[in-house]
Structures are given as C-alpha cells and as structure tokens.
Amino acid sequence: MTDGLPELEPLQHLIAAYARPADRPRYALLFAIDQRLADIVRSTTEILIGQMRLTWWRDILTKPAAERPAGEPLVAQVNELEQAGLSLEPLVDLVDGWEVMLGDFPWQQREFDHYAQSRGCGSFAFGLSGDRELDEGQAEYARAWALWDFARHCSDKSMRDSAFERCATIVRAQAAPNFDRSGRPLAILCRLMIRDVRRGELTADLYRPASAARIIWHGITGH
DSSP states (O other): OGGGOTTOOHHHHHHHTTSOTTTHHHHHHHHHHHHHHHHHHHHOSSHHHHHHHHHHHHHHHHSOGGGSOSSOHHHHHHHHHHHTTOOOHHHHHHHHHHHHTTSOSSOOHHHHHHHIIIIIIHHHHHHTTSSSOOOHHHHHHHHHHHHHHHHHHOOOHHHHHHHHHHHHHHHHTSOSOOOOGGGHHHHHHHHHHHHHHHHTSOOSOSSSHHHHHHHHHHHHHOO
C-alpha cells in the first residue's frame, strides 16, 4: 500500500516499516492523510479556501463510500480500510486539529489544547486501530507529540518555543510510553520526541544516520 501513497516521506516509510504487516496499511494511510492536510494548510493564503479544502476531507471521511469521488488514491485507500472494518472517526479529529492551524498566531492555551487533542489523539487513536480509546498515558503522549511536531515545522520562533515547552512539560510528567505491538510506530515517534525533550532542543533533521539507527533499534527491540 505504501507504494501507492507517494505522499509518504522517507522517515514515515521507515517508521511504518516497523508496524506489523497487518497494521502497515493503516499507518501508511494515517501518515499520507496527515501529510495531505499539512500541505493544504501550508499552501493556504486565504483562510476560507483552506477551510473549504479541509471540509472536503471531512466530508470524505463522514459520507458513505458510495458517495465518495473515484480517482483519488487516498480516497480509495480510505474505502479499502473502512470496508475492512476500521473506524474513520479519529481521522475526522485529525482534520479538526489541522483546521486550528488556519487561525492567527499567537495562540492562547485554548488553541494549543484544541490542536493537541484533535491532531494528537486523532492520530494515535487511528494508529491503534481506531476502534478503542487511548488510555490516559497514551493520550498525554499523543498531545505531546502533536505539540512537538508543530514545533519542528513552525517558522514562528515564539510559537515554536511555546509549543516545545508545552510538549516538554507533558513528557516530563509521564512515565515511559506504553504501547503494545500494534503501536510500535507511535512508540518510535515518542522516543524521538523524548530524546529532543531530554536534550532541550529540536532535532533539525530526523532522517539522518543517528536517528535512523535509533528507529531501527527501537523497531527491532522495542527499547
């Protein structure tokens, strides 16, 4: 399935490779849709247009498969996984999280909370099959991950620092992340995030030999 989703970045391909074979299509779709939504937000110059494009995806994820347009590879994969019994509801939360990004900076606590809850918990819930709720520790790491990823890609220094500080506050208050084998890709993302928090700085390029080695080690051993 990953071969049919060119939106995946090399780092995402590497992380998805450590999912169980049965879980890989789900993670590939998660990463691909998240990247597609990110591209919409980055390319938006008029908020209304961006909202309309995100609404298109929200409609795709909530309408019956028979009413979805043909010819879009991601939509075809959505249909395939839904037909296999996977809930798409967490992906709707993911869209909501990205929609917060269309608002003006600087954010207050409310915007940070809304974004982290929607994008983070939506992503992690879908990664963990989409049909069960996250436990509190998993939800906290999901929120922290969303803030960390925001900080990694944000060009506004004040917002970047604020997001990373909020991420670090969450991580330092948590025990080690607890995911079963189906959550191995999420555990890898958390390990990369925890390393940045411990170092007190964001890694500029995660797709480099040192980071790849950590991903491979954790992917193999779980440690």
